[in-house]
Amino acid sequence: MxxxxxxxxxxxxxxxxxxxxxxxxxxxxxxxxxxxxxxxxxxxxxxxxxxxxxxxxxxxxxxxxxxxxxxxxxxxxxxxxxGAGRLQSLLNDESIEEIAINGYDNVWVSRAESKTPWERAESVASSDEELIEVIQGLAAYAGLNSRPWDAANPELDLTLPDGSRLSGVMGVAPWPSVSIRRHRWEKAELADLVGNDTITDEAADFLRAIVQARFNIMIAGGTKSGKTTLLRALAAEIGPEERIVTVENALELGLHKFEDRHPNCVPMEVRLANSEGQGYIGMDRLVRRTLRMAPDRVIVGEVLGPEIVQMLNAMGQGNDGSMSTIHARNSREVFERIATYAIQSQERLPHEASFRLIAGGLDYVVFISRHPKTGKRRLDSILEVNGYEDSVLASEIFSAGPHGSATWTGTTPQRLDYLAAAGWQQPSTGGW
Incomplete structure (x- = not known):
């Protein structure tokens, strides 16, 4: 033994x-x-x-x-x-998208496009103590920094070697609780999303053009809607000659892993404080730091709070082609969500100032959704930000119907000249 x-x-x-x-x-x-x-x-x-x-x-x-x-x-x-002991068999199952562990012997999984939201799975450990030890082992060397998980550090967020995102908490429920979001499309491309009917060919053409024309993009959606996968697919359209700096709470995007696509990529993640409470480096500070790192593009994995001010400043100060994701219920709610985050920042920006920042820095909002019963993902909307007048002005370039993914609305983008230079033609004139 x-x-x-x-x-x-x-x-x-x-x-x-x-x-x-x-x-x-x-x-x-x-x-x-x-x-x-x-x-x-x-x-x-x-x-x-x-x-x-x-x-x-x-x-x-x-x-x-x-x-x-x-x-x-x-x-x-x-x-x-x-490996992760008995948990590894679930991580190896390509059909599983979500794993929920409510204590070692109460395990549930959600499968891709299954009509049953959750199904029961085998125990992943012999006790809660063993479960905690397995997760602690995974956390010890995940990402760039060791992430403790114990009574003094009851919350845990990390990315596993296969790209799955793990969130854990202890001490606030009768058992340790762990959620794992698996990413089946770590090296996603727009063609993959066309292939599974998430987006149409014409929407893929437009998305490709706004990336290559170096417009600033915010991808929005609810939980499990596919925001990160879409962000990876858009990043795949960035040429290998460009320098990319990514900022994340825990490394998840993994763009730096693919040297053929992104040989000049710097991944940065939040650093937790040590046992003395020293050394913490948060998202807003990292986003500010990117401005001094000569990036061609800045990609923030997910905007969760006051770092949005630094992100918008970066977009408005010449970091064209930047991208990020944000939680929202629809495309137009994104502007209110950004303003809410901004008022919580150190600058405490009022809504009017936030809306002006949005109008000056953000070019497009791309909204993606997931059907709650079927699990089917689809592109719902692409908004073009057109300026500020009492609020953010935006026109919908692509919109989804009752059944299918978003198609062109017939609205001509204000940035048509730049899009045409990137190779895009309006669908009515034959596409690319």
Whole structure:
């Protein structure tokens, strides 16, 4: 039986060495290790750390571990870093979009486009304590910074190696609660969204044009509507010659993983405070920092609060082609939602000032929705921001009917010249 403390110690040391190697490779322009290469390199690190542990035992006159225990230790560390115990089988199921864990033995899953919203699944651990330990292991080396999850840090947000987004909380319910949002389209393209009827060909042409014409875009929608997938698909239209800086609460977009698409990409995530309460770096500060990093485009994974002011400032000060996502119930509610976030900021901007910022920086709002029963996603609306006059002026360029995804409304965009230069023609004249 492997000593749990030794397992944690080796896991931590291997993770630290892997992190340092990944940072070294990024600085030297080699690109991060990924997939089978990352796992192969990690196995070598595990063997090195276990060998060093044996040498330390011999140096003080103690016997090293039995070969069987060493093997069990090595497999345990590998499973912690690239697996999640019994939870891994759910993460490997491509049909699952959402996993909800209400304690170790009350597990539910939601499948893509299933008529049944939730179905019961097998237990993912033998106890709540084991569940907590598994999640703590996943959190130790997720993203750029270790994310603690314990009584002192009861809230957890992180992105798993496969791109899934995990949210956990403890101490506020009788059991630890964990939600995992799986991303089945980590390397999404507009063609993929056309293929699954989320958007039409003509909408894909328009979206492609507004990205290539370097307009600033806000993607809006409700929970599980597909905002992040659409953002990835739009980012795929950005040329490899452009420098991108992304800002997220927890790394999720993963644009930096695809060097063929985005070789000059800097991913930044919120840094939590240490045990003394020092070192916190929030979203608004990171967005402000991007202005000094010579980006061609700034992409904020999700606007959740006062960082919206810095985002709009960045859009209005020359960071053309920037993108972000926001929660909203419809496309026109986006303006009120932004103004509400802005009034909560340090600047405490009144609505009028926020609306002027929107009119000066934001060009298009793209709204996507998910049917609550069928799970079907579709593009509902594309608004063009046209200025300010008592409120934000906007015209709807694409709108969805009662059954299908959004189609052209017949409204000619004010920015037609720029769109035409990017290759777009109005659908009535034959498309691209």
């Amino acid at each position: 492997v000593d749990p403390d030794l397992l944690r110690t080796v896991h931590r040391e291997v993770g630290d060495r892997l992190h340092r190697e990944q940072q070294r490779r990024l600085r030297s322009g080699q690109g991060e290790l990924a997939g089978a290469n990352e796992q192969q390199y990690t196995r070598r690190l595990i063997a090195d750390v276990i060998r060093e542990h044996a040498e330390k035992l011999l140096a003080v006159g103690q016997s090293p571990l039995d070969p069987e225990i060493e093997q069990e230790l090595a497999e345990g560390v590998h499973a912690r870093m690239f």
